[in-house]
Amino acid sequence: MREIRLVSQTAGLPRPSDFEIVETPVPDGDGVLVRNLVFHVFPGLRILVGAGDTETPLPRLRPGDTLVGAAVGEVVSAPDDASVRPGDLVSHWLGWREYALLPEGQYVRLDGKLPDPAAHLAPGVAAYSALTREAPVRPGETVLVTGAAGGVGSLAGQIARLLGAGRVVGTSGSPAKAARLVSEFGYDAVLSREDASTAEGLRKAAPDGIDVVVDNVGGDQLRAALRVTGEDARIALVGTLAAQLAPEGSAASATVEFDLFELIRKRTSVRGVLPVDLESGAEWTRRFGAWLRAGEITFPHTRFRGIESAPRALEELMAGGHLGSVVVEV
Ligand SMILES: NC(=O)c1ccc[n+]([C@@H]2O[C@H](COP(=O)([O-])OP(=O)(O)OC[C@H]3O[C@@H](n4cnc5c(N)ncnc54)[C@H](OP(=O)(O)O)[C@@H]3O)[C@@H](O)[C@H]2O)c1
Structure with missing residues (x-):
């Protein structure tokens, strides 16, 4: 072998x-x-x-x-x-x-x-767990998914839509991928990495604010998202692509600096995602299978x-x- x-x-x-x-x-x-x-x-x-x-x-x-x-x-x-x-x-x-x-x-x-x-x-269980447990989305809410073109992000947009999100915004470094995310994978709008790294850029795609963030990237994109989220927003920390795929360095740490006053004032909840429990895995597989068979989601x-x-x-x-x-x- x-x-x-x-x-x-x-x-x-x-x-x-x-x-x-x-x-x-x-x-x-x-x-x-x-x-x-x-x-x-x-x-x-x-x-x-x-x-x-x-x-x-x-x-x-x-x-x-x-x-x-x-x-x-x-x-x-x-x-x-x-x-x-x-x-x-x-x-x-x-x-x-x-x-x-x-x-x-x-x-x-x-x-x-x-x-x-x-x-x-x-890798959908991380996105599913984020959107149902760590940062549950409610019907009609706006969801931001950073790193939308990755394995997690390309499922997260579709899952958010199936769970009733009103508007789904993504971020991607590639205009070609951004176009496909909108035409094929449930996104309403996809921002460039540059626009996604500033509060002003993010507000263009989410003028009414952001209720839920599925963050696969960290770094500047997470910092900008924390500025734009509204009251009682839920942030699920899934990955660290900005550090993990940076050409330099060991990628073993991912630091972000932000003003805690803002999070306290807006009562923002921030939770890491690690779906190790058997229940969320089994639930995801059951629903993923049903959505695939119904043609409502693609991998x-x-x-x-x-x-x-x-x-x-x-x-x-x-x-x-x-x-x-x-x-x-x-
Ligand atoms: N917590 C958990 O349970 C869990 C589970 C699975 C994965 N993860 C983590 O979640 C993250 C996403 O995983 P994945 O499988 O979706 O990753 P992936 O498929 O490998 O993502 C690749 C994409 O990342 C984007 N990217 C590359 N460099 C970047 C940078 N410097 N800044 C921002 N985006 C960059 C690129 O998309 P564009 O060209 O569009 O920018 C690239 O196509 C990873 O950090 C992974 O380790 C966590």
Whole structure:
């Protein structure tokens, strides 16, 4: 089998030369053997494969380690007491390799809940959790989604619309992506990064103020959004793209300075999003499946073919080359 390993840790954005494709025996031993079908190439890898010693949400990778990421695969063999049988589809964390050996408890059986197995890689639970729990949207409200063209943002706009938002505004660094977000993915207006970084720019697209923010970017965009939000606004902190995909630095911290008086006066609520509870995950999968089958939502993504294309897929993701998520069909 083949897998992709880290060769060197870079200070800036990772390059394909930081990775190598290696032939290695199919893993053997206790556990469920899975043949991977598709895996997710996600922006958080920038921090995990980069140089540095700061604490990261997931363990850092070191040279020689195989890369990781959400994957969907088909069970090849399983011990008699396992909860799956050969042929079942499972999701798990050991992408970037053709076969994975998974101990009990480290995979989830998929049961055909979504029409396309790749849709299980959609990062929508963060957006869904934000809009139903950390920053719940009420009918008719205005929602701002920063980083609207990313995997999370391209679903967040559609979800906000389905949950009854009155106006959905996004931000994107690309005019071409902005046009598609409006014509295909439920946005009323999409601002450039420059306009999105000032209160004046944001007010142009949200003249009546903003009630809910799903923030994937941080930095200047979050600061401007906090100025424009009205009373009792809800801010869900989902990601840190401005720091995470900056060409320089380790991307391991994301700082924003703002005036607390303003937040207190407007009774703004700010909450981080980390949907680790099983309930929000199950609820999202159930509703996502129903919306997909009804044709009410799409999973915007680009598919690369062949495991050897994965380093290039990561490079293009970091360069903002695609709208939506990036996945690799093994
Ligand atoms: N809290 C959670 O549970 C959770 C779950 C999933 C993801 N996340 C985080 O949420 C964020 C979004 O994830 P994602 O999967 O949507 O990301 P993604 O798909 O990788 O987003 C890529 C997009 O980010 C935009 N971008 C690139 N550099 C930027 C910069 N300097 N400033 C602003 N935007 C920039 C580009 O879009 P444009 O060309 O349009 O600018 C690019 O296409 C990430 O920080 C991720 O780690 C959090």
